[in-house]
Amino acid sequence: MTTHTNSPAFVRFLLESAGGGSGAAVELVQTHISWVFLVNDTVYKFKKPVNFGFLDFSTLEQRRFYCEQEVALNRRLCPDIYLGMVAVCEQNGGLALLPLEQAKDVVEYGIKMRRMPEERMMPHLIERGELGAAHIDQIVDLLVPFYRQAAQQTASGESLARFGAAEAVTMNVLENFEQTKGFIGGGALTKEQFDAISTAACAVLAKPERFQKRIQAGAIRECHGDLYSANICLADKPYIFDCIEFNERFRYSDVACDVAFLAMDLDYHGLDDLSRHFIERFVQVSGDRGLLDMLNFYKCYRAYVRGKIGLFTANDQSVDEQSRRKCLAGAEQYFRLAMRYAADQ
Structure with missing residues (x-):
């Protein structure tokens, strides 16, 4: 107890x-x-x-x-x-x-x-093998209008475009690497993984034209920021909650970064077919084919962030031993997934 x-x-x-x-x-x-x-x-x-x-x-x-x-x-x-x-x-x-x-x-x-009804939370549907393409379609039908209506500027009128530039994204990505250096070799994150993932990310960040293309497409919006299964309930309709409120530079982003999170999460749960369906359906409904060019980069970023959060939670002194072990095991799986994406950016 x-x-x-x-x-x-x-x-x-x-x-x-x-x-x-x-x-x-x-x-x-x-x-x-x-x-x-x-x-x-x-x-x-x-x-x-x-x-x-x-x-x-x-x-x-x-x-x-x-x-x-x-x-x-x-x-x-x-x-x-x-x-x-x-x-x-x-x-x-x-x-x-x-x-x-x-x-x-x-x-x-x-x-x-x-x-929300616990049994309708998306992770439980995944556990029971009940998540299907129809659920994914409902999520897409909620997200596409959300992004279309999402703000492209702050309340003061400042454009959000700069948050999608290579310089801004670099800050977010390199921050993750800096904050996980102390965990290398601790069981969940190896030096080989750290080096390979950071090298691949930096290679993409060195091509600012890829980010500029997304800015020109109007893809930088006030997004959700934490779009994955733990924050989705599929009850009488889809409910997507618990967005990022604590840091504007995580919420102001390329729509591709938001969408990549849920696609990565489906991959994490071994649902690669549904992940592909989600992206294909989103592109079809939204018309945003440009996000495909950035998908694996942002999937890698999102997987690494989840791994980092697992490390942080596991090292919280108030967290019980069972939760600590679960967080470390999850972090290890996320870093392996990030390695997979790093090979194809």
Whole structure:
């Protein structure tokens, strides 16, 4: 049994009290950046006070700001899931979970969401062998209008085009390599993999004309940023949630980078045929054949990012041993996949 003695007091409070006296069991799911509490038909999500460089949740006000961003941005694709913000507050010598409008003496800010049916989450459909081409077609039919309507400039009118330039993409890619150097040889990432993947990526980054072609095609948009199966529920309709709110340069990107993530994820689960179907269908409906030129580059980037996140989560001191081992095994598989893409960019 996990005691969560290394977790903050508010986490222990929510594990005991988030059911609101109903007696409902509260399940805690952790990522490298979040605590997620599942209770009945509700989800409460709180950000960890971490600073990884590419995201900074280290202060309470920053966590409040990014909670606000998360709600607003995710309502683009699934407004009926994101219910609003909550806060854990000091009250009568203890703690209380309150709606944001009632909050004072705040200990932590969080997000309240409607819980999707667990059995319809995309990873479970994959596990049961039930994911099919019809599901992929539904996802494409949701994504294509989303990208067509997605912003191409910031609220201040600044063009997003620069985020698709080779210089900007280089920053994102090289950051991954820098942040994983300390993990080389630790079991999940070998030096051979690190060298081969980084060499292949740098060779593409040295050809700015490939990125400029995508800019000229108008492919740089305010995207989802975290488009893979864990963030998709296929219930009465597709729900795509949990977009990137914490870093604009991950959300402002080539549509090809977004689409490549889900294609890579299908490959990761051994669904290469569905991955190909997804890309073929997306290209057919969107008319964006240019993304094919960048697909393996961005697949490699996405696989490496997932491997990095697995390493980060495995090294979080509050994560239990079973989760740590699972994260390391997943990271190892992602890095092998990145090697596969690196050979054909």
